[in-house]
Amino acid sequence: MKAAGANYEDREVIVDGNLITSRQPSDLPAFMKEIIKKIKKMQNT
Numbered sequence: 001m002k003a004a005g006a007n008y009e010d011r012e013v014i015v016d017g018n019l020i021t022s023r024q025p026s027d028l029p030a031f032m033k034e035i036i037k038k039i040k041k042m043q044n045t
Contacts (some may be wrong), residue, residue, distance in 0.1 A: 013030070013031050
């Protein structure tokens with residue numbers, strides 16, 4: 001992926017605008033925390 005120009009970060013969760021992603025199933029708690037934050041933010045607008 002790096003050779004194709006992608007940026008890779010070895011972190012539990014990456015938030016880029018509306019895109020929320022994680023590395024592996026064990027990151028699910030952190031991933032869900034960010035999903036909930038995003039939903040709450042969307043409800044307040």
